[in-house]
Amino acid sequence: MTSFLIQTDIRNHLLRTLCAADFDRLRGHLVRCSFEQGAVLESPGESVAAVHFPEPGMLSLVAHAGDGTRAEAGIIGPEGMTGLALLNGVDATPHTILVQVPCRTLLIEAGPFRQALDASRTLREHLLRYAQVFSVQLAQGALCNAQFTIEQRLARWLLMCHDRSDREDLPLTHELLSQLLGVRRAGVTTGLRVLELSGALKTRRGGISIRDRAVLRTIAGASYGVPEAEYARILGGP
Amino acid sequence: MTSFLIQTDIRNHLLRTLCAADFDRLRGHLVRCSFEQGAVLESPGESVAAVHFPEPGMLSLVAHAGDGTRAEAGIIGPEGMTGLALLNGVDATPHTILVQVPCRTLLIEAGPFRQALDASRTLREHLLRYAQVFSVQLAQGALCNAQFTIEQRLARWLLMCHDRSDREDLPLTHELLSQLLGVRRAGVTTGLRVLELSGALKTRRGGISIRDRAVLRTIAGASYGVPEAEYARILGGP
DNA sequence: TTTGTTTCGTACGCTAACGGACTAAAGTGT
DNA sequence: ACACTTTAGTCCGTTAGCGTACGAAACAAA
Numbered sequence: 359m360t361s362f363l364i365q366t367d368i369r370n371h372l373l374r375t376l377c378a379a380d381f382d383r384l385r386g387h388l389v390r391c392s393f394e395q396g397a398v399l400e401s402p403g404e405s406v407a408a409v410h411f412p413e414p415g416m417l418s419l420v421a422h423a424g425d426g427t428r429a430e431a432g433i434i435g436p437e438g439m440t441g442l443a444l445l446n447g448v449d450a451t452p453h454t455i456l457v458q459v460p461c462r463t464l465l466i467e468a469g470p471f472r473q474a475l476d477a478s479r480t481l482r483e484h485l486l487r488y489a490q491v492f493s494v495q496l497a498q499g500a501l502c503n504a505q506f507t508i509e510q511r512l513a514r515w516l517l518m519c520h521d522r523s524d525r526e527d528l529p530l531t532h533e534l535l536s537q538l539l540g541v542r543r544a545g546v547t548t549g550l551r552v553l554e555l556s557g558a559l560k561t562r563r564g565g566i567s568i569r570d571r572a573v574l575r576t577i578a579g580a581s582y583g584v585p586e587a588e589y590a591r592i593l594g595g596p
Numbered sequence: 597m598t599s600f601l602i603q604t605d606i607r608n609h610l611l612r613t614l615c616a617a618d619f620d621r622l623r624g625h626l627v628r629c630s631f632e633q634g635a636v637l638e639s640p641g642e643s644v645a646a647v648h649f650p651e652p653g654m655l656s657l658v659a660h661a662g663d664g665t666r667a668e669a670g671i672i673g674p675e676g677m678t679g680l681a682l683l684n685g686v687d688a689t690p691h692t693i694l695v696q697v698p699c700r701t702l703l704i705e706a707g708p709f710r711q712a713l714d715a716s717r718t719l720r721e722h723l724l725r726y727a728q729v730f731s732v733q734l735a736q737g738a739l740c741n742a743q744f745t746i747e748q749r750l751a752r753w754l755l756m757c758h759d760r761s762d763r764e765d766l767p768l769t770h771e772l773l774s775q776l777l778g779v780r781r782a783g784v785t786t787g788l789r790v791l792e793l794s795g796a797l798k799t800r801r802g803g804i805s806i807r808d809r810a811v812l813r814t815i816a817g818a819s820y821g822v823p824e825a826e827y828a829r830i831l832g833g834p
Numbered sequence: 835t836t837t838g839t840t841t842c843g844t845a846c847g848c849t850a851a852c853g854g855a856c857t858a859a860a861g862t863g864t
Numbered sequence: 865a866c867a868c869t870t871t872a873g874t875c876c877g878t879t880a881g882c883g884t885a886c887g888a889a890a891c892a893a894a
Contacts, residue, residue, distance in 0.1 A: 421739040424818035429742045431735035446728035447721045448830055452822050453735060483685045489727070490684035496734035497669035497691060501659040503741035504667045504778035507850070531871065540742035542852060547872060563860055563871060580662035584690050592686055745880070769841065780882060785842060801841060801890055 363388055363464075369413040370464060371437045372488055375593065380474075380481040387470040393457045395529060399440055400455040408467045409441035414524040415461020418538060420454040428454075429503075429540035432496050433515075435461075435522025437589060442489050444468055445475070445482075458530070458538075459523045487592050495585035506581045508541050508549045513578035515539065516559065520568045521586070527567045553577065601626055601702075607651040608702060609675045610726055613831065618712075618719040625708040631695040633767060637678055638693040646705045647679035652762040653699015656776060658692040666692075667741075667778035670734050671753075673699075673760025675827060680727050682706055683713070683720075696772070697761045725830050733823035740819045746779050746787045751816035753777065754797065758806045759824070765805045791815065 365381045368374050373381065373388075391410070393399070400406055402422055410417075412435055419432035434440060434455070440463075443451045449468075466474075475482050502511055512535070519528055532550065536543040550566070553559055558573040559566055568574065575582060603619045606612050611619065611626075629648070631637070638644055640660055648655075650673055657670035672678060672693070678701075681689045687706075704712075713720050740749055750773070757766055770788065774781040788804070791797055796811040797804055806812065813820060 419735065421735040422822070423736070423739055423743070424821060427739065427743050427818055429739045431738040442731070443728055446724040446731075448725055448728045451728075452732060452826060486684040487686055489731075490681055490686045490689075493680070493684075493727075493731050493734060494690060496731060496738060497657065497659040498661070500669040500734060500738040500741050501661055501665065501667045501778070503738050505661070505665050532873095533871075540739070543872085544853095544874080545851060547874085551873085561872090580665055583662060584660070588690060771841075781842085782844080782883090783881060785844085789843085799842090 368411075368464065369436055370411040370439075371593070372439055372485065373411050373464060376484060377480060380478050380484065383474045383478055383481065384466060384470075387466045387474075388464045389466070390462055391465050392460075392462045394460050395457055397457040398454060399457065400451065400453065402452045402454060403450055405449040406441050406444050406451070406468060408465045409439055409444060409471050410463035410465050411439050412436050412461050412463045412522075414522065415457070415463075416459040416519050416522045417455055417461070418458050420456065420538075422452060422454065428537070430538040431499055432492060433518050433522065434492075437522065437593075438488050438492060439485065441468075441471070442492060444471060445485050445489055458534070459519065459525070459528060461523075491585060491589045491592055494588045498584050502581045503540070506579075508539065508545050509552055510578055510581050511539055512546065512549045513553060513558070513574045514581040516553075516566065516568060517571065517574050517578055517582050520571065527562070527565050529565050531564050601628075606649075606702065607674055608649040608677075609831070610677055610723065611649050611702060614722060615718060618716050618722065621712045621716055621719065622704060622708075625704045625712075626702045627704070628700055629703050630698075630700045632698050633695055635695040636692060637695065638689065638691065640690045640692060641688055643687040644679050644682050644689070644706060646703045647677055647682060647709050648701035648703050649677045650674050650699050650701045650760075652760065653695070653701075654697035654757050654760045655693055655699070656696050658694065658776075660690060660692065666775070668776040669737055670730060671756050671760065672730075675760065675831075676726050676730060677723065679706075679709070680730060682709060683723050683727055696768070696776075697757065697763070697766060699761075729823060729827045729830055732826045736822050741778070744817075744819045746777065746783050747790055748816055748819050749777055750784065750787045750791060751796070751812045752819040754791075754804065754806060755809065755812050755816055755820050758809065765800075765803050767803050769802050 363385055399410055414436050417434040418430045420428050421431040422428045440455050532546040533543050535546045550561055554561055556573055558570050559568050601623055603612060637648055652674050655672040656668045658666050659669040660666045678693050770784040771781050774784045788799055792799055794811050796808050797806050
């Protein structure tokens with residue numbers, strides 16, 4: 359199955375901003391995939407079979423606590439990649455990565471990925487810079503969970519999700535959001551009602567449409583923005 | 597100022613488990629430092645001047661939110677190092693790193709550190725494995741802040757602190773703990789009273805002595821253990 | 835000893851969020 | 865059209881944790 363990927367057509371920012379030589383190194387191994395909501399890309403303890411570079415859409419990194427307790431710790435979209443463990447020379451993680459907003463990805467299997475990393479220092483450096491930004495996102499998420507209200511965290515989450523999806527209508531149930539934020543389903547319902555009354559969004563059954571990012575940012579307050587600024591600083595872009 | 601560091605005398609686990617060749621690469625640049633509680637090793641936006649490998653004691657990585665909001669996101673001790681941003685090819689972070697339990701560290705300046713990284717693939721791989729474990733710790737912290745009570749989070753924090761210090765008596769005020777956990781000072785006081793009544797620890801003015809780790813682990817429940825297990829799996833050692 | 839400062843215990847009223855549950859829609863399948 | 869399932873809105877009593885504040889220790893300095 360030969361693919362004729364053209365770098366500038368790719369909608370993943372990490373891949374698009376690779377230098378041509380590094381992209382050529384990966385090109386032959388990249389396979390386009392498509393995932394529905396709920397698809398699982400990595401599971402705790404299972405070795406990471408492949409790395410995904412998402413195009414518009416959104417993935418969650420979910421942390422688990424030994425008992426069933428779980429919550430989202432990080433968000434990945436077209437600005438990033440999965441499989442950072444491989445980049446760090448580790449074969450598995452205690453996390454789950456799952457698809458929240460359906461998306462296509464460009465997949466490369468672990469073997470060729472490692473080979474490409476070995477072969478190119480600039481590739482390593484490029485991807486490690488993203489790993490750094492992602493760790494800032496994780497730290498910021500810890501801060502938000504400790505200090506911000508459900509409403510603020512909802513606003514933050516929706517902004518981050520909207521940043522990564524190209525749809526206006528995000529297919530998200532209250533139940534799903536409650537699991538990600540680690541709060542009650544009813545808490546999401548009432549939180550969303552406030553956001554809707556403020557004009558930030560419209561809710562449908564099973565879906566949310568962002569209407570006014572400015573209002574969302576006001577509500578999110580300082581919970582939003584730090585990792586985004588760091589991404590812009592380190593990995594550039596518009 | 598010549599130093600005669602002997603690898604097996606060093607009480608930082610990352611340095612002690614380096615292969616001899618990599619240690620030799622660093623040896624000439626390592627400088628022993630000593631820090632009091634409250635010392636600041638990194639500040640937001642300032643470029644990271646040096647990397648520290650702590651010996652027994654404890655450092656906090658503190659995340660900031662643009663308004664003054666702040667909370668601890670990660671803990672670093674003799675199992676790890678500061679300056680992971682440098683490892684990832686980035687010169688500064690939006691975080692603060694500060695000393696919570698006085699400790700000595702082995703410092704290496706950014707320049708020589710980068711040179712050593714360039715020169716040795718095994719050194720890079722060794723330190724990157726720690727970066728991976730640290731990101732697991734960040735994710736787990738986010739989960740805990742979302743889902744566990746002050747009491748459980750206190751127990752978790754004290755266990756992690758005790759893991760890294762060799763003292764029985766930790767010099768910690770309630771005020772300090774409240775800032776790190778992002779809760780009220782009075783909340784820490786009442787939480788600690790419960791832990792003390794359960795026999796897990798003794799409190800003094802300005803200090804806490806761990807007395808029964810088993811009790812602490814029971815109280816901490818599933819909030820403690822995931823990053824620790826991952827560290828053991830990836831970086832070995834008892 | 836006296837004075838001032840830090841740290842800690844505690845208390846009161848309040849709010850955010852919880853657990854649980856029930857109902858009402860909106861959609862699905864037959 | 866029908867029953868069935870999923871999703872969402874709402875309500876009630878309860879709890880964890882908040883903001884604030886005041887007083888009592890423990891300690892430090894004069």
